[in-house]
Amino acid sequence: MTLHTRSLAALALGLTAREFSSVELTQHFLDRIAASNGALNAFLTVTAERALSDAKRADALLAKNQGGALTGIPIAHKDIFCTDGIQTTCASKMLKGFVAPYDAAVVERLTAAGTVLLGKTNMDEFAMGSSNETSHFGPVKNPWDLAKVPGGSSGGSAAVVAARLAPAATGTDTGGSIRQPAALTGISGIKPTYGRVSRYGMIAFASSLDQAGIMAASAEDCAALLAPMAGFDARDSTSVERAVPDYVAGLQQSLKGLKIGILKEFFAEGLEAHTGARVQAAIEEYRRLGAEIVEVSCPNLPLSVPTYYVVAPAEASSNLSRFDGVRFGYRCENPRDLLDLYKRSRGEGFGSEVKRRIMTGTYVLSAGYYDAYYLKAQKVRSLITDDFKRAFSQVDVLLGPTAPGPAFAIGDKVDDPVTMYLNDIYTIGANLAGLPAMSIPCGFVNELPVGLQLIGPHFSESQLLAVAHGYQQVTDFHSRVPAAYA
Amino acid sequence: MSEFITPAGWEVVIGLEIHAQLATRSKIFSGSATAYGAMPNTQASLVDLGYPGTLPVLNQEAVRMAVKFGLATGSRVADRSVFARKNYFYPDLPKGYQISQYEKPIVEKGSIDVLQEDGITKRVGITRAHLEEDAGKSMHEGLENASGIDLNRAGTPLLEIVSEPDMRSAREAVAYLKKIHTLVRYLEICDGNMQEGSFRCDANVSVRRIGAERLGTRCEIKNVNSFRYVEKAIHYEVIRQIDVLESGGKIIQETRLYDAAKDETRSMRSKEEANDYRYFPDPDLLPVVLDEAFITSVRATLPELPDEKAARFMASYGLSAYDAALLTASRDVAAFYEAVVAAAKPDAGLAKLAANWVMGDFSAFLNRDGLELSAAKVSTSGLAGLLDRLSDQTISGKIAKEVFELMWAEGLSADAVIEAKGWRQITDTRAIEAAIDAVIAANPEQLADYRSGKDKLFGFFVGQAMKATQGKANPAQLNELLKSKLASH
Numbered sequence: 001m002t003l004h005t006r007s008l009a010a011l012a013l014g015l016t017a018r019e020f021s022s023v024e025l026t027q028h029f030l031d032r033i034a035a036s037n038g039a040l041n042a043f044l045t046v047t048a049e050r051a052l053s054d055a056k057r058a059d060a061l062l063a064k065n066q067g068g069a070l071t072g073i074p075i076a077h078k079d080i081f082c083t084d085g086i087q088t089t090c091a092s093k094m095l096k097g098f099v100a101p102y103d104a105a106v107v108e109r110l111t112a113a114g115t116v117l118l119g120k121t122n123m124d125e126f127a128m129g130s131s132n133e134t135s136h137f138g139p140v141k142n143p144w145d146l147a148k149v150p151g152g153s154s155g156g157s158a159a160v161v162a163a164r165l166a167p168a169a170t171g172t173d174t175g176g177s178i179r180q181p182a183a184l185t186g187i188s189g190i191k192p193t194y195g196r197v198s199r200y201g202m203i204a205f206a207s208s209l210d211q212a213g214i215m216a217a218s219a220e221d222c223a224a225l226l227a228p229m230a231g232f233d234a235r236d237s238t239s240v241e242r243a244v245p246d247y248v249a250g251l252q253q254s255l256k257g258l259k260i261g262i263l264k265e266f267f268a269e270g271l272e273a274h275t276g277a278r279v280q281a282a283i284e285e286y287r288r289l290g291a292e293i294v295e296v297s298c299p300n301l302p303l304s305v306p307t308y309y310v311v312a313p314a315e316a317s318s319n320l321s322r323f324d325g326v327r328f329g330y331r332c333e334n335p336r337d338l339l340d341l342y343k344r345s346r347g348e349g350f351g352s353e354v355k356r357r358i359m360t361g362t363y364v365l366s367a368g369y370y371d372a373y374y375l376k377a378q379k380v381r382s383l384i385t386d387d388f389k390r391a392f393s394q395v396d397v398l399l400g401p402t403a404p405g406p407a408f409a410i411g412d413k414v415d416d417p418v419t420m421y422l423n424d425i426y427t428i429g430a431n432l433a434g435l436p437a438m439s440i441p442c443g444f445v446n447e448l449p450v451g452l453q454l455i456g457p458h459f460s461e462s463q464l465l466a467v468a469h470g471y472q473q474v475t476d477f478h479s480r481v482p483a484a485y486a
Numbered sequence: 487m488s489e490f491i492t493p494a495g496w497e498v499v500i501g502l503e504i505h506a507q508l509a510t511r512s513k514i515f516s517g518s519a520t521a522y523g524a525m526p527n528t529q530a531s532l533v534d535l536g537y538p539g540t541l542p543v544l545n546q547e548a549v550r551m552a553v554k555f556g557l558a559t560g561s562r563v564a565d566r567s568v569f570a571r572k573n574y575f576y577p578d579l580p581k582g583y584q585i586s587q588y589e590k591p592i593v594e595k596g597s598i599d600v601l602q603e604d605g606i607t608k609r610v611g612i613t614r615a616h617l618e619e620d621a622g623k624s625m626h627e628g629l630e631n632a633s634g635i636d637l638n639r640a641g642t643p644l645l646e647i648v649s650e651p652d653m654r655s656a657r658e659a660v661a662y663l664k665k666i667h668t669l670v671r672y673l674e675i676c677d678g679n680m681q682e683g684s685f686r687c688d689a690n691v692s693v694r695r696i697g698a699e700r701l702g703t704r705c706e707i708k709n710v711n712s713f714r715y716v717e718k719a720i721h722y723e724v725i726r727q728i729d730v731l732e733s734g735g736k737i738i739q740e741t742r743l744y745d746a747a748k749d750e751t752r753s754m755r756s757k758e759e760a761n762d763y764r765y766f767p768d769p770d771l772l773p774v775v776l777d778e779a780f781i782t783s784v785r786a787t788l789p790e791l792p793d794e795k796a797a798r799f800m801a802s803y804g805l806s807a808y809d810a811a812l813l814t815a816s817r818d819v820a821a822f823y824e825a826v827v828a829a830a831k832p833d834a835g836l837a838k839l840a841a842n843w844v845m846g847d848f849s850a851f852l853n854r855d856g857l858e859l860s861a862a863k864v865s866t867s868g869l870a871g872l873l874d875r876l877s878d879q880t881i882s883g884k885i886a887k888e889v890f891e892l893m894w895a896e897g898l899s900a901d902a903v904i905e906a907k908g909w910r911q912i913t914d915t916r917a918i919e920a921a922i923d924a925v926i927a928a929n930p931e932q933l934a935d936y937r938s939g940k941d942k943l944f945g946f947f948v949g950q951a952m953k954a955t956q957g958k959a960n961p962a963q964l965n966e967l968l969k970s971k972l973a974s975h
Contacts, residue, residue, distance in 0.1 A: 082539045085707040095538070102532065104539055201539040208769035236541050239769050315769055319569050321582020326635070344576055365573070365764035374766060 003028050004164040004479060008073060008221045011167060015062055015072045020073025029074045033118065033165045034121030036485065039143050041136035042150075042159040044079050045087055046119040047296035054116040061114065068464050071114030077156050079120040079128055081107050082201040090203050091135035092125045094323050094330045094349035099460040104201025105233050106212050111169035113228040118166050118202065119430055121229050125351045126320065127205040129178055131425045132153040133414050134353040141410070142185060143482040144448055148407035151181030151423075157215050158185040163292075163485040168216035172202060174209045175308050176402075176427025179439035182215055183402035183451020186441040186476055187216040188220045188468065193458050194434030195240035197226075198233030204310035204319040207238075209431040218478045223247035226461065242459065250484055251469040255289045260468065261395030264309060266426055266453075268302075272405035277402045278443035278450040282471065286399070288301070288373050294395055298387035303380050304428040304454060306422055310364050311432070312375035316354075317361025323349065329357075356417065385433040392457040397467050401426055402439040402451030426453060436461045440468045441477035449477070498724050499692045499701055500607045500659045501613075501651035503645050504666055506676040507684035508551045509618070514619050514643035515542030515585065517845060522682045526625075526636035534641045536580030544569075548643040549774060551675035552592045552617050555645060556819050557674055558613050558791055561596025563781055569771045573764040577635050577714055578622035583644075584899065586618035586646075588765045592774060599664045599793060600771070601811045602658065609647050610648030610662045644674070651690065651701065656720035661711050664815070668792050672817045680711050687716055691723045693731065703737040703960055707751050710744045719744035723751050795820055802836035817842065818859045822866060829870035831879040840873055847887060851894050872900035882961055885909050899928045912959045915967065921954040922947075922964075923970050936972060947972065 003025055005016070005294040014020050030048050037043050051074060052215040073462040082088045082100035084107075089095045103111065111117070124134040132155030139156040142148040143163035150159040154171030157182035161169050167252030171178040173191035182189030188215045197212040204210060214225045227248065262283060267276060287293055325345025332348055335341035350358070354451075364373035391398060403423055413420040430437035435455055442452035456464040474476050492498050498974070513520055516533035533540045556563040568878055570588035572868055594613035600608050622637035647666060653659045667685060670676035678685045687710055692702035710716045722744075727737055741760075742751040792814050798818070799810040814820045823844045826912060842849055848869060852862060864872075872890060873882050881904060891905045912918060925947060926933055936943040945969055952959055 067696060088538070090538075098538070100537065102537075102539075200541055203538040204770075206769075235543060237543055237767075270619070314766060318573050318583050318766070321573060321575065322538065322580060324577075324582060326577050327535060327580060328537070338577065362764065365766055367762045367764075370764075370766070425836065 003481070004167070005031060005486075007218060008070070008167055009079065010071050011073055011092055012071075012332065016065075017066065018062075022058040022116060023052060023073075025072065026051050026055040026118070027076045029166055030164075032341065032485075035480035036165060037147060040143060040159050040163060040165075041138050042122055042140050042156045042163070043076065044089060044091065044137055044156070046123050047086055047117050050086070051116050051118050054111075058116060063123065068114055070110070071230065072116060073114070073168075074116040074118045074166055075110065075225070076118045076121050076157060076160050076166040077107055078154050078170050078172060079121060081170060082174050082202050083107055083117070084202070085171055086120065088120065088203070089137070090126045090219055091123045091137055092350065092354070096136070096330065097389050097410055098329055100201070101203060101352045102137055103290075103291070105198035105235065106202065108201075108228050108230075109228050110170070110225070119229050120171055123156050123159055124153035124177075125354050126203070126316070127153040127172055127210075128316070128353050128357055129181055130176070130412070130420055130471055131408070131413065132156065132181070133410060136351055136353055137330075139410055142174045142407045142448075143485055145407065147409055148448065149184065149410050151407065153177040153181075154189075155181045158182055158187060158189070158390070159300045161185070161187045161215050161217060162247065162482065164217075164481055168221055169212060170212060170229075171215045172205075172212050173427075173431065174205050174312060175431050176424040178213045178215060178306055179402050179427050179437060179453060180424060182439040183441070184449065185406040186221050186444075186449030186477065186480060187215055187217055188440045188472075189213060189460065190219075190226060190228060190438045190464065191430065191436065192226065192461050193240075193436045195238050196436070196459065197229050198236040198463065199215045199452070200233055200235040203319055206245075206315040207319060207324055208315060209308075209312055216254075218472055219354055219380075219438070219465050220248070220251055220472070221467070223251055223465045226465075230461075232266065238424070245462045247462055247465055251332045253463065254467035255286070255291050255467065255470040258291040258397065259288075259395040260286055260293050261398045262293060263301065263398050263400050264297045265299070265301045266400030270404050270422065270425065271401055272445075274445040275401055275403075275405050278445065279399075279452055281444040282452045285400055285471060285474065289474065295399070296391045296394055298384065298391055300383040300387050301429050302378060304384055304423055305468065307377045307384065307432060308379045308424070309360065309421060310373050311359030311381065313357040313374070314365050314374050315361070320354070321348075325349070330467045341367055345349050355419070372478070381432045384429055384486045388429070388433045388435060388455075396456070397460070397464065398455040400453050400455075402453040403427075404464075406445045406448035429454050432439070434458065436464055438468050439465050440471065441480070442471075443477060489545070491553070491621045492724065493728055495696055496693050496724075496728055497696050497698075498654055498656075499651045499694065500653040500656070500720060501690040502649045502653070502659060502663060503688040503690070504647040504649075504663065505686040505688075506647060506666075506670050507823060508548050508643040508645055508675055509677055510545055510547045510551065510643050512545060512619065513641035513714045514545050514548045516641050518641065520642050521605075522679075522684070524638055526634065526638060526848060528638065530622075530637035530640060534580065534637055536582070542585060542768075544774065545643060548617055549592070549776075550617060550784055551643075551673070553776065553781060554644050554646070554675055555615055555670065555787060556593035556596065556783050557781070557788060558669060559593075559596035559598050559614070560595045564590060564592050564594065565776055566590065566669050567592040567774045569617075569768045569774070570765045571768045573735045574761045576621065577633065578624045578637070578640065579624065580637060580640055584619060584621060587770070590773075591616035595697065598665055599961075600658070600661045600805065602661055605807065608652075608658060608661075613648045613650050615645050615647045618646060619642050623712075624944055642778065651692075656717045656724070659689060659720055660717045664713060665714055665792070668815050670787055672792055674789075680713075683711065686711060689716060689723075691720055692737070693724055693727045702731075705737065705739065705751075706741045707744050708741060708754065711871035715744060715746050716938070718746075718749055719751060722749060726751065764864055788921055789817070793858035803841070805837060805841055809838075809841050813841060816859070822859060826869050826873070829867045831877060836873060836877060839876060840869075844871065845867060846892055851890075863897065864890070868893055868899060875900050875904060879911055879913060879960055880904060881909055881911050882957075885911070885957065909958060912955050913963060915963065918951070918955065918959050918967055919971070921959065922951050922968055925950040925954055925972060933972070944968070944972070
């Protein structure tokens, strides 16, 4: 059995049994990266030296039987997480060459758990995009079809896991940036409850929506990695002080009697027929597993895209003000004066999608427009949150599609922002309400993966993972690997 | 100062915005130190520098201090207040926004009583007080074609105290400012150091014709960093506005800068040029939620407040409102005064005598030497010892001033100075009578003139007799004895 298609549990077993060392495992993935990254453009930075020294340290621990479940497991981090001594770019010209002097909380915790850092993954610039085409460093290719997008913004992490260049990778999800690329590349990804994972050291896009999560081949692998990432962090005031359950142990929860809600609004106009059929088939699978299927409605959910495109740009316009050419990041050549320094540093350093959102955000916060846009959007946000609350008083989990269709062609939607934004129509609601949500593969359309989305009440990660795991016990979509990377 | 009288027919309307730097050890959203005067950028952490990925964490001590202020001014302390972002670009503002409270401040709707010089107490409304972070400093001196940025101050906690437009003269404004200055130091929430910028003030000034209902257009004067300059800047602005209006002009709402060297205000930016700050709630910080138990626990830490202390001084020491206000303006001075009174021997006139000395010579010497109260050269017991010798008439008031000077200079007790100098007052009636007799005998002409009605010559005899006793005769006794001797001869 090849190393790169094993589950994390199997890898951990192999490491503790000395079947292979962490250095060997790491080298195996580094070789795969060297072979494939040129075509995929999924890694922005490969930290081979650091990876091997991490692996050596892990091997030393394993030799003393002091390793944990993740000791010596190689992973990749989205290039939005600050890494001490390693460049963190957010895939922007603005941060090309930027090296933070500290690790993000997520990086710190996964390193402490013994993981080995393979490198930093490509993404949409500042996580703004649904196709990975806004990266300053070029688009990421979908391993299932190099002419297709991998989704975004965590497209690099998704492609890395889909092509098995790493067993798992971190991602962030502001409006679907973990789930949509997971769906488009046929992998599993979880966006935890807002506040579950510390945002410290994660470069902010929209602070009230951003949440870090994990992308891997299966729900079981996600469970293993989410556990050390989750938990209170005093450095993030929005992180929640609440015990972290044992997600791996929780996978065995029975699906018998589970009440699954089918959101009426997710199966309306806009959902491609074949994708809808795959999702329906998955729902039938759950019925066979003993779950009760109920139709529910969140009437305000169709307003989630416009709401999101007011709230997220508003916060982004402020969050990105710190990139002014003064202290760090890109600075224009020979500024004439302060205003010129600001204008040209930002004008030259940011890409067009980032600028579009900064301008949108600046507009909706302006005097005279604030009430009509920002305040109104916040009110709709509460209505959407209330809708979900009502739905969860009837059911345990909501199921639906992750994206309207499978991966689309690179270049297809790049000139049409509104169509692009609609790709997140099913994922944004969970961000607005701060709910945990997952995407798992549930079939193929034209040999491209389709994602099934699961949304749960606040802090129901354990149940979500179990619901996903139950499905993956009776299906094999999650273990399929694109032929070129098998 | 008669020059500060408002021109007839006009009414001045003033409101103040005071920025009090809170005396926390660390910054409002980071763990960096707040000490003044460190090397540039040595007290700026990654949070203060606005590094990508860093997040603010609220300093609970700053909240406690703001609540203290709210309770001390009878304000409403909000059970829920919200931090917002004030967005604008400036090199000394690392994040491109300042975290401040906007729509929901922590303190609202209070007031403070201010004793004016005419003895009338005026109540000034406090609209709100909110928490915010300070920006860094831009430095231009000594740099060519460049500006320096020092972010040591970035993130220092400020309490912005906004008054109602209740003040009607520069005098009243300064009296209010002083009262707030006294209060924040009593509460130990601000060191009040105006030179170092820990206590700053912007003044909103407008004028209107007496009887006019609507307020005039106001100008905001920035950069006033002493009580005297506040008074001068406001006065300048009042005269400027009245001149403009009387010559048929209009006041433009704008921000003006006070130039102390030229004693004038200059336009900085008009309302049209003002930034649109695009305030919105900061998503990185949770609302500040305070429960009754917390507020009660803060209330328990409140010291005796200036007004309470002044009232007690009037009641227990029999001081006038003016003396009591002056003595209680500083918590340390008030404590010093009380310690002096406690250490001295009880005497009918002691409280007033002590008040005069603490506010008089003692304060004058501190000022002369530029010393803090804690570094005074005469202690509470030292001053009490001097007052004892005044009370028991060992020395006269005139001699006491000389004794005090030597106590200050040499670090001696009053008794030691009096002994060494032989300044013990002569109270022996026979000794004084002997001196008087000798003076009368030596000046027969003056005696004759006096007796023929030249009353003014009494002073001559007092002077001569004092001289004969080297100034040590008890003045009251001397007067009395002299009067009867001159009459009886």
